[in-house]
Amino acid sequence: xxxxxxxxxxxxxxxxxxxxxxxxxxxxEEDDSSLAISDSSHNxxxxxxxxxxxxxxxxxxxxxxxxxxxxxxxxxAKERVAFKTKSEVEILDDGFKWRKYGKKxxxxxxxxxxxxxxxxxxCPVKKRVERDKDDPDYVITTYEGVHIHQ
DNA sequence: CGGGTTTGACCCGCGC
DNA sequence: GCGCGGGTCAAACCCG
Numbered sequence: 001x002x003x004x005x006x007x008x009x010x011x012x013x014x015x016x017x018x019x020x021x022x023x024x025x026x027x028x029e030e031d032d033s034s035l036a037i038s039d040s041s042h043n044x045x046x047x048x049x050x051x052x053x054x055x056x057x058x059x060x061x062x063x064x065x066x067x068x069x070x071x072x073x074x075x076x077a078k079e080r081v082a083f084k085t086k087s088e089v090e091i092l093d094d095g096f097k098w099r100k101y102g103k104k105x106x107x108x109x110x111x112x113x114x115x116x117x118x119x120x121x122x123c124p125v126k127k128r129v130e131r132d133k134d135d136p137d138y139v140i141t142t143y144e145g146v147h148i149h150q
Numbered sequence: 151c152g153g154g155t156t157t158g159a160c161c162c163g164c165g166c
Numbered sequence: 167g168c169g170c171g172g173g174t175c176a177a178a179c180c181c182g
Binding site (some may be wrong): 097099100101103 | 156
């Protein structure tokens with residue numbers, strides 16, 4: 001991963017409290033509504049959240065091989081936070097190390113969808129990056145789960 | 151050498 | 167019951 005953009009947001013995200021901010025259901029404009037689009041490589045202009053149904057529990061990712069994954073129980077829906085950011089590169093450095101584990105093409109969009117996972121052991125955090133179909137200049141980054149480490 | 155990235159195949163849930 | 171879509175894993179390759 002070679003991110004040409006210097007990381008100046010590491011602390012910015014540290015202050016992020018997903019569990020608290022998760023309160024929206026649609027794209028909401030940030031205070032930077034003016035879309036000033038700072039020169040900073042990335043600045044979340046939009047924030048959306050889609051918590052896993054609070055009432056409708058979704059089955060956890062139980063892989064095939066019904067023998068090693070079995071045992072997982074549905075504790076609570078994982079948090080899903082989506083950020084719409086204007087960026088040229090989809091590899092936004094949020095202060096964590098991500099390992100790409102898959103790429104898929106969306107049928108509704110000519111743009112591929114990249115799947116990332118936290119390299120830290122025990123970190124069940126997953127990241128999904130996709131380019132906006134209507135706004136190629138924008139990148140939608142969806143975070144899933146919470147980091148067990150800072 | 152290690153870690154990370156890549157692409158295809160595989161799997162699962164749901165819809166029809 | 168089968169098909170589609172989306173998601174994940176895995177082997178191989180590349181880079182530092």
